[in-house]
Amino acid sequence: GLGGASANGILIKGSNYIEALAKCDVLVFDKTGTLTKGNFKVAEIKAVPDEQGSEKTLLEKAVIAELFSNHPIALSLKNELKSIDNELYNKLTKVTDSSGYEEITGHGIKAQVNGEIIYVGSKKLMDKFGISYKTVETLGTVVYVACGNKSQQATCLGYIAISDEMKSDAKAAIDGLKKIGIDN
Numbered sequence: 001g002l003g004g005a006s007a008n009g010i011l012i013k014g015s016n017y018i019e020a021l022a023k024c025d026v027l028v029f030d031k032t033g034t035l036t037k038g039n040f041k042v043a044e045i046k047a048v049p050d051e052q053g054s055e056k057t058l059l060e061k062a063v064i065a066e067l068f069s070n071h072p073i074a075l076s077l078k079n080e081l082k083s084i085d086n087e088l089y090n091k092l093t094k095v096t097d098s099s100g101y102e103e104i105t106g107h108g109i110k111a112q113v114n115g116e117i118i119y120v121g122s123k124k125l126m127d128k129f130g131i132s133y134k135t136v137e138t139l140g141t142v143v144y145v146a147c148g149n150k151s152q153q154a155t156c157l158g159y160i161a162i163s164d165e166m167k168s169d170a171k172a173a174i175d176g177l178k179k180i181g182i183d184n
Contacts, residue, residue, distance in 0.1 A: 026183045035174075036164040040076035043140050047158040056084065058158045062145050063089070065111040065118040068098045073143060073162050074109075104128070108143070119146040119154055131156055139163060 001018045005011070012018060032038055045055040063081045066074035082089040100112030107128060108121010119125055120143060126133045131146045133156040140163035148154030 025181060027177060032164060035170040036166055038072070038164065040072045040141075040162050040164055042076055042080040042160055043163040044138065044161040045080075045158070046136075046160075048134075048156060055158070058145050059084070059160065060088065060092070061118050061147060061157065062120045062143065062160060063092055064095075064113055065101075065109045065120040065145075067092065067095060067111075068101050069103065069109060073141060076162050077143075077160065115149055117148050117150070117154060119148075120144070126156065129154060133159075136161070 002012055002015060005018075029035055042059075045059055047055050047058045059077065059081050062077050066077050078089065081092075095113075102110045104110060104121070104125060106122075106124065108119065108125035110125075110129070111118045111120075119129060119131060122142070123133070123135065123144065125131075126144050126146065129146075131144075131148075131154045133144050133146070136142045136159050138161045140161045143160045143162060144156055145158055145160065146154040146156045
């Protein structure tokens with residue numbers, strides 16, 4: 001088993017791990033980069049009706065907040081704005097002051113720009129700052145965008161759904177595991 005795996009580019013530390021795998025009936029995958037390509041793209045932009053603007057405005061605010069981040073989600077937001085309005089994107093990238101930028105691990109970004117506070121992140125970020133939002137159930141990662149200032153509680157402006165593309169062989173791999181009795 002070790003030799004066969006090695007010939008296929010799979011390194012296994014010892015035969016005891018092969019024996020443990022033989023006893024498994026459930027596998028859990030970290031999908032990003034395993035079952036998916038790791039190329040995040042904006043799948044949907046939805047502004048809250050009666051709030052500050054359009055889907056493009058929502059994306060612009062998200063990009064302003066994410067300007068100093070290299071996180072894959074931030075990169076997908078930047079690429080989306082670049083494809084929609086490259087001139088606006090270039091204008092935004094001229095900002096060099098990152099003093100109002102705060103990355104909150106596992107939650108998202110809080111950025112202070114021109115007297116406005118922009119929050120971009122998960123439900124956890126909205127909850128942390130007491131921002132009211134409507135929970136969204138959709139495929140992919142949901143990124144909420146909210147704005148406010150020091151004297152006004154932030155308002156959720158909408159959300160952006162980010163998705164990842166499945167690898168071409170992911171479905172066949174999962175189907176193969178199911179055929180041999182592995183649940184996922």
